Amino acid sequence: MASKQIQCExxxxxxxxxxxxxxGYVGETCADIHKTVNVFQTHTVIMHEAVKMHEDGTENPNDILRDITEERCKQHLTEKAIFLCKIHDSTICGRCLHSEHRSCVEEVVDLLHEVVNIDCEKVNTMKSLLMEIKNEILLLKNEAEHSKENCNKNADKCVQECMGLGNKIKQRVDELTSGTRNGITKKHNENLTTHSHITKMCDEKTKWCHDAESKIDSFVDKNMAGHLYLMNRHFEKEVSDVRSHLKEFKHKHTFKEFGFKENDVILECLFQDLEEVCEQQEEVNGSDDGNANDVVASTTKINKTRREFTLLLSQVKQDLDQSEKARNALCDELKQVKQDKDNSEKKRQILEQEILKAKQGIEEFEKTRKGFEQELLKAKQCIEKYEKVRYQYKGVFSQIDA
Known part of the structure; x- marks a missing residue:
């Protein structure tokens, strides 16, 4: 059954x-007249959103999606939002541009001109970024799974070694190693918690990637270049934020490595002490020389091992003291070298001043020498003139005498 349509009044x-x-109710042509004819400029027209109708005449609650350039301005319902103000990050109409966004005109984009067609390159770039993010998430998740398996093996191995040690040194040492087992279990539980956090975060980011990809596919299929353009403006930043979150999360939630290692020397001493404490001792008298010698030998062996530790510790302490003395001596030498350097710097400055004075004296002497040379040249010229005159007079006197 077809639905009844309201006619233009x-x-x-x-x-x-x-x-x-x-x-009253107006059709599309009459609505356009309201926009262009001056007499209708004072009228207020509210446009209806197009909806799909069922055969029974009821409306489908899912509205038909429109591209950005087909949507109405939020402030002026009769105008289409065909501009994007980058400064206020909002879509506006022509009336908004001339009234509230005059100062933003340099940063206003004409969506009808900029986003006519789907930009396949941008779509491919966005999908490529999503693919990279998904690969990074998958890699992190696989690393977490691998680390979890290693942790399980490591935990089992450590617990088995710890139980083996407990079997070796029996009940008392088993009580002592219970703390170590609890510590291993605690670390293992912490690693399991870390794995849970990483898995949860990876699932969230994977969902974000799927949602973003679904939006992109939807915009592309429905030729919504405006929505795609707006999504692309902040998309690289969102991807960068996700990537930064992944790195930060990976750095913050790390798997703690742990292991189990026996100290053979201390364990030997412990076994020897346990033998002394736990073995059944017979009453020693004067005739049991052999047993007394065995006890003394065992105690001597233990004391020797501990004595070696004491000597080693003492040697290390002496080495540290000598190193400290050597360091202090080097510090004193360095201080003396620094003082000598400062003194040398002062002497160098004094020497430079003296050289400068000597240079100035040489320059003055050079000037004086040049003056003397000029005077000497003049005197020489005078002597030459005098010689010429004297020679002339000598010739004259010779003629007179003749």
């Missing part, structure tokens, strides 16, 4: 797509 020829408070 102005022309009666079209189905109504909006409602004017003054004119």
């Amino acid at each position: 102005m022309c009666g020829n079209e189905n109504a797509v909006g409602y004017c408070k003054s004119c």
